Amino acid sequence: MIARGSLYILIGATMFVFASTYSTQSGQLIGSMAILAGALQLLFSFSNRLDKNNIWGILHGVTDIGFGIAIAVFSKGTIEGFVDMLGFWAMMHAFLQAVQAMYAFMGARGVRGAAGISSSNFVHLANVLTAGGLPLLLHPAGFNNSMGFIGVFPIILGILIIMLTTQMRTQAAAVL
Template identity: 30%
Template sequence: MKPITAKPTQSRWLLPHPHISYVLIGVVLLVHSGRNTILHSGLLGGLLLLAGLVGIRRSQRGQSDTPWSVLAALRDSLFGLALLIEMGSPSELVTNSLGLWAIVYAFLQANKAMFYFLGTHSSENREYWVEVIHVVCVLLAGNLGFELILGSVGPPASPGVAGLLFIGLGLLQGVLVWRLGHPSTHYPG
């Protein structure tokens, strides 16, 4: 008879989080602002696809089992795949695809914030900062979508604004993941 040994559990911080890919996308947009090459489109699509695959892997491991994290992983995977398919396309198509990603992100984040608020509304142990971070993420993503889709139509924005917004979104998403993982935060699935 074989002895039963416990499987080593992996810390939740050892597996990368999707928000790291968002920060890297922002860095790519800052470094390569105004340029659209096949490498640029492929890198953006690959990072979004990586964020989606990491999110799917995290949900398979039980590290993020909410329906919102599964939807976010699917969103990132599909848009990353679309950007990889669009490699070599005109710059406007890549920009509009990232802008549409930001709008879908803002929509899903707004719904997630609403359900978080409804789920913790009666709790005495409410975490107000999580609600504030949700709202700021929605505002950043909405602004990112506006900058990417309508920024080229209106007055020219400073180069790299979208990159800064992506970096801010990634950092805020990291803070949100950290706050939701805090034991005092109750997050309804």
């Protein structure tokens, strides 16, 4: 998962680098990194023995791969199609995080009561707000100008994924 978070950070950095010089190759590079992030997420989800319910990781891996393919395909078109695909990817990420956080919250409440909610729920909330904010900010500046600032969102998502992974490791170590 740390590799996935790092790839999200690289995706954001790539968006900054190619913000004013978008090309098919830069879109394909970003799509390839999303595919790799999804593949690494699936690898982690299928090899994780501590968490018996890996459905959320599998769903995130599948969506990263699917949208990575779509981003690579739409990169051959116009920048408008590419930016729209990024917006759809962010909305799907926000949806998955929202549902995952809801179930984590319900599970935490059922076990420990409302006061025992873990800090990972706050990371899920930050993921939802970050990914949900991306589609809202894509069009106001215009398609070409949007590329100049949307790179910050995958960077934030990558940092949040790394934070969530660190929290999961800490929780797993406390259980053992």
